[in-house]
Amino acid sequence: MKTISKAVQLATELVARPSITPDDQDCQLLLAERLAILGFKVEHFQDQSVKNAWIRKGKENPLFVFAGHTDVVPTGSRDLWHYDPFILTESDGFLYGRGIADMKGNIAAMVIATAHFIEKHPNHKGSIAFLLTSDEEGPAIDGTIKVIDRLKARQEIPTWCVVGEPSSQDKVGDTIKVGRRGSLTGIITIRGIQGHVAYPHLADNPMHKSFNFLQQLISESWDEGTAEFPPTTFQMVHCQSGGEASNIIPEELKVQFNLRYAPCTTANQLIERIENKLKFNQLNHCSSIQWVHSAKPFFTGPGFLRDQVVQVIQEVTGFSPKCCTSGGTSDGRFIAPLGTELIELGVCNRTIHQMNECVKREDIDDLTILYERLLTRLLT
Numbered sequence: 001m002k003t004i005s006k007a008v009q010l011a012t013e014l015v016a017r018p019s020i021t022p023d024d025q026d027c028q029l030l031l032a033e034r035l036a037i038l039g040f041k042v043e044h045f046q047d048q049s050v051k052n053a054w055i056r057k058g059k060e061n062p063l064f065v066f067a068g069h070t071d072v073v074p075t076g077s078r079d080l081w082h083y084d085p086f087i088l089t090e091s092d093g094f095l096y097g098r099g100i101a102d103m104k105g106n107i108a109a110m111v112i113a114t115a116h117f118i119e120k121h122p123n124h125k126g127s128i129a130f131l132l133t134s135d136e137e138g139p140a141i142d143g144t145i146k147v148i149d150r151l152k153a154r155q156e157i158p159t160w161c162v163v164g165e166p167s168s169q170d171k172v173g174d175t176i177k178v179g180r181r182g183s184l185t186g187i188i189t190i191r192g193i194q195g196h197v198a199y200p201h202l203a204d205n206p207m208h209k210s211f212n213f214l215q216q217l218i219s220e221s222w223d224e225g226t227a228e229f230p231p232t233t234f235q236m237v238h239c240q241s242g243g244e245a246s247n248i249i250p251e252e253l254k255v256q257f258n259l260r261y262a263p264c265t266t267a268n269q270l271i272e273r274i275e276n277k278l279k280f281n282q283l284n285h286c287s288s289i290q291w292v293h294s295a296k297p298f299f300t301g302p303g304f305l306r307d308q309v310v311q312v313i314q315e316v317t318g319f320s321p322k323c324c325t326s327g328g329t330s331d332g333r334f335i336a337p338l339g340t341e342l343i344e345l346g347v348c349n350r351t352i353h354q355m356n357e358c359v360k361r362e363d364i365d366d367l368t369i370l371y372e373r374l375l376t377r378l379l380t
């Protein structure tokens, strides 16, 4: 029988808690207890329905932070899971369970790596902290940002941060995230005049008059991206008009769209360009737009932390990681603006948010080694 590593053991305990956003199910309490034994000072925060924690050992700089979320997305249809999603189950070298990749396995690796590191280097320099939230998969309004506000108020600024999001593709460490694109959503309402389809001269069809405008948004080239960021993309995500009867021209069209944008373009520039297109298509007088700017882009260029992470991966795995900025946004967007060097490194993301979410068992142990080596490089 194989021995179960400490990281897999801890991941098993975390997966057993069905912590669907924002319900933490005491995952943070469990982690805090483990860290308190190692000499960490624990602060728990309740922000609305969200649990957050800041758990730190040491008072000195540099301050290294592991950031992560204890919440998971819902399971979807339980019938389509091969195993109970809340009982971590091993099969053919893979561990199955909701949140094992995103990101309970990664959090377990962080805690065990820290325990190993402190055992070997009880007098390490600087400080280590954990920033935990139960609101990453949800609106992220009362999560990491609330802890960051407190840290800012008391001038406790992390020097380096590793976010444990599942960054890898095929093998742990083959890809790290060095930044993320920004996210801008627009909800546009275009008004017409309702009428009978047989009397179109008495009505004003909001869909007909919006087609050119929407076509222009779809075919627009927003920018060329940068060396490290892909070009800005536009996607329509929701479209609604009429549908009540086959003989009515509806009075209104609602379209929701989202832009993922590179740092060479700002959200304000995108807003201006889209509002100008409305004017150009003479739709500005019969429309309104609501903008939701949920994420600014962030980026950690080549520098100390990024170099150290790359070198650790090379040392342990023999290959160089790809540094990329693809994928959705992450809580790194709240931390990086403090001036903190920030990298995302975690297990493979192939099955995240899917039924039968899984990771290779050995990836959890390899990640634990990577995290421990990184701590050794940074804090000894």
Ligand SMILES: [Zn+2]
Pocket: 069, 102, 103, 136, 165, 166
């Ligand atoms: Zn995640």
